[in-house]
Amino acid sequence: MYPSIRTLTFDCTGDPYDLGLFWSALLGRPLADDDKPGDPEAVLADPAGGPTLLFVRVPEGKSAKNRVHLDLTPHGRTRDEEVARATSLGATLVADRVRPDGSGWTVLADPNTSDYQF
Known part of the structure; x- marks a missing residue:
């Protein structure tokens, strides 16, 4: 039997x-429910049973490129609609790597810290 991933933890400033x-x-x-502004951490559980996302405040800034990022696939929206939705929520478009045939990906950075790209 192998372990399963319970939590993905992200340091943030x-x-x-x-x-x-x-x-x-x-x-x-x-x-x-018990997370509040100013708390040292925030937790997002997955109702479907997947890994929890945990955001933890740390004092030091990022010193190198992220070694982990989230690859997301839209459901019920096109890629462009999902990118527009993410940027309307505060994400920043970093790079658009779409190819002429429509394949490829978009690199976005989350708001507030711009530490994490997805």
């Missing part, structure tokens, strides 16, 4: 609650 609100809106996952 901004307010974990604000970052949790962004990811909650983007992914449709609820923010934990």
